[in-house]
Amino acid sequence: MAKKQVNPTDEFIKGLWRDNPVFIQMLGLCPALAVSNTAINALAMGAATTFVLVMAGLSVSLLKNFIPREARIVSYICIIATFVTCVDYAIMAISIELHRALGAFIALIVVNCLILGRSEAFASKNKPHIAVMDGLGMGVGFTVALLFIGVVREVLGSGTLFGVDLFADGFQTWTVMVLPSGGFFAMAIWLLVVNWIRQRQEKADKQTSEQTGEAAS
Amino acid sequence: MAKLSKHLEIGSSPHVTDGASTDVIMRNVFFALLPVTVFAVYAFGTGAALVIIVATASCVLTEHWLCRWTGNPSTVGDWSIAITGLLYGLTLPPDLPLWMVFIGGVFGVGIGKYLFGGLGMNAFNPALVGRAFLQAAFPQAMTHWQVPFAEGRFESIPSSVMAMPFWEPTYDAVTTATPLALMKFESEFAGGRELAAGLTSGSVGETCGALILLGGLYLVARNMMNWRIPASIFATVAVISWVYQLYDPTTYPGPVFMLFSGGLMLGAVFMATDMVASPITNLGCWLYGALIGVLVVVIRFWGGMPEGVMYAILLANAVSPHIDNLIQPRVFGTGRGAA
Numbered sequence: 001m002a003k004k005q006v007n008p009t010d011e012f013i014k015g016l017w018r019d020n021p022v023f024i025q026m027l028g029l030c031p032a033l034a035v036s037n038t039a040i041n042a043l044a045m046g047a048a049t050t051f052v053l054v055m056a057g058l059s060v061s062l063l064k065n066f067i068p069r070e071a072r073i074v075s076y077i078c079i080i081a082t083f084v085t086c087v088d089y090a091i092m093a094i095s096i097e098l099h100r101a102l103g104a105f106i107a108l109i110v111v112n113c114l115i116l117g118r119s120e121a122f123a124s125k126n127k128p129h130i131a132v133m134d135g136l137g138m139g140v141g142f143t144v145a146l147l148f149i150g151v152v153r154e155v156l157g158s159g160t161l162f163g164v165d166l167f168a169d170g171f172q173t174w175t176v177m178v179l180p181s182g183g184f185f186a187m188a189i190w191l192l193v194v195n196w197i198r199q200r201q202e203k204a205d206k207q208t209s210e211q212t213g214e215a216a217s
Numbered sequence: 218m219a220k221l222s223k224h225l226e227i228g229s230s231p232h233v234t235d236g237a238s239t240d241v242i243m244r245n246v247f248f249a250l251l252p253v254t255v256f257a258v259y260a261f262g263t264g265a266a267l268v269i270i271v272a273t274a275s276c277v278l279t280e281h282w283l284c285r286w287t288g289n290p291s292t293v294g295d296w297s298i299a300i301t302g303l304l305y306g307l308t309l310p311p312d313l314p315l316w317m318v319f320i321g322g323v324f325g326v327g328i329g330k331y332l333f334g335g336l337g338m339n340a341f342n343p344a345l346v347g348r349a350f351l352q353a354a355f356p357q358a359m360t361h362w363q364v365p366f367a368e369g370r371f372e373s374i375p376s377s378v379m380a381m382p383f384w385e386p387t388y389d390a391v392t393t394a395t396p397l398a399l400m401k402f403e404s405e406f407a408g409g410r411e412l413a414a415g416l417t418s419g420s421v422g423e424t425c426g427a428l429i430l431l432g433g434l435y436l437v438a439r440n441m442m443n444w445r446i447p448a449s450i451f452a453t454v455a456v457i458s459w460v461y462q463l464y465d466p467t468t469y470p471g472p473v474f475m476l477f478s479g480g481l482m483l484g485a486v487f488m489a490t491d492m493v494a495s496p497i498t499n500l501g502c503w504l505y506g507a508l509i510g511v512l513v514v515v516i517r518f519w520g521g522m523p524e525g526v527m528y529a530i531l532l533a534n535a536v537s538p539h540i541d542n543l544i545q546p547r548v549f550g551t552g553r554g555a556a
Contacts, residue, residue: 172317172385176353188328 015137050139262370307422449506
């Protein structure tokens with residue numbers, strides 16, 4: 001790890017696509033399925049998680065030499081819970097309706113495996129600025145994934161996007177898309193698309209590497 | 218091996234076949250469904266005919282396109298997908314908008330069948346997967362019932378059927394309630410003769426119990442359907458509803474009503490017997506049928522919805538491999554004593 005050259009930009013980019021938390025790592029699926037019924041909820045959830053990810057990554061990375069190995073998970077949870085409480089009160093102050101819509105899922109960010117996973121696997125082993133970039137990349141990747149699911153569910157399920165009516169009266173709403181099962185359907189279809197693109201990319205990469213290999217020999 | 222096979226054929230059993238390949242069986246299922254389909258079109262008119270045509274076309278096209286897209290040989294030629302589409306069409310309300318019919322077909326075949334691996338791999342009956350999706354997505358349209366034998370049903374197309382894609386349908390025909398909805402919400406029980414002859418409202422192909430039974434008997438006579446599944450379903454439903462009728466005849470209808478109302482006949486004879494999604498052992502079929510029967514009665518009597526055959530069959534499909542696992546006979550020389 002220490003020998004490899006760590007580039008902050010790379011750490012940011014990887015969270016968007018190559019290691020996307022929802023579509024590739026399949027982490028943090030509980031909020032991704034539960035509060036992605038509208039695009040606004042998805043965006044708010046993503047922003048809240050991003051803030052916690054960045055701040056927890058920074059703190060864990062700064063404190064990594066003071067946290068005893070035996071008590072690290074407890075310490076991480078304490079750090080994460082502190083920032084989640086900040087977010088909780090901030091959302092309550094900004095919009096009480098949004099707070100109601102997100103419900104218990106703000107408090108549940110504390111036990112989001114994505115944040116704990118990044119603290120444990122990345123922030124505790126890297127320098128603070130790199131940990132921040134990693135948290136930011138993961139957070140943005142998470143937000144984008146939630147938005148993808150949320151847009152599909154809101155457009156089909158309510159005929160709106162960010163609360164704005166998209167269609168004239170008489171649009172037939174797909175009730176299932178607002179229900180929890182719609183979250184599974186939308187997510188599964190996006191996973192299908194992402195995996196399909198990834199397979200095509202891998203095939204193309206293999207071909208180019210074979211061609212360059214042949215040219216070299 | 219390749220050289221040898223010219224002289225001596227080496228293969229695993231069965232060595233003697235009776236020629237019952239997929240397409241032969243499926244052609245016979247089609248013959249069995251023909252009277253039901255003809256009666257459905259006669260009872261509900263142009264709307265039902267269009268729904269059946271679009272349902273079949275959407276399933277066949279989805280299957281063909283997915284096969285082509287993934288680079289596999291198209292399995293459309295063996296009729297199985299056309300039967301799925303026809304069965305799917307028979308489970309829908311006769312005045313459902315055609316664009317919903319199409320979406321349900323694409324969903325049922327694409328997600329219910331093809332993503333599981335195509336023909337022979339589907340864990341659930343694809344026709345019912347499509348219908349269940351529509352039921353969850355468009356609950357109002359899926360519980361809107363046309364009056365059977367309405368005047369002028371062959372002259373005009375119901376306006377709801379031709380609704381613009383993604384737009385709400387407008388209904389011009391008089392709407393009515395199914396016998397099961399009347400049972401559930403009004404405690405009115407339709408007569409057995411009326412139900413068996415198909416004079417009530419309901420989904421396209423579920424109304425005429427007598428013709429469905431006829432088709433089922435044909436398939437049983439040709440040994441192309443495991444008769445134990447429908448027999449077990451009928452017996453379970455009849456016994457439970459008989460006991461409850463004795464207990465309280467004003468709330469609980471009798472066995473005849475329960476057997477001939479709603480989708481029970483169609484479901485038990487043509488859906489639950491899906492060769493892929495039902496157990497393969499005979500004892501497993503009895504258990505599977507009993508499970509469907511119990512679930513049907515529970516959903517109809519105490520559930521939120523008037524009809525539960527679809528969900529009962531889908532749930533039983535989910536456990537059918539486990540049923541087969543549970544009743545594995547002990548291999549001679551192993552197990553309790555030998556260990």
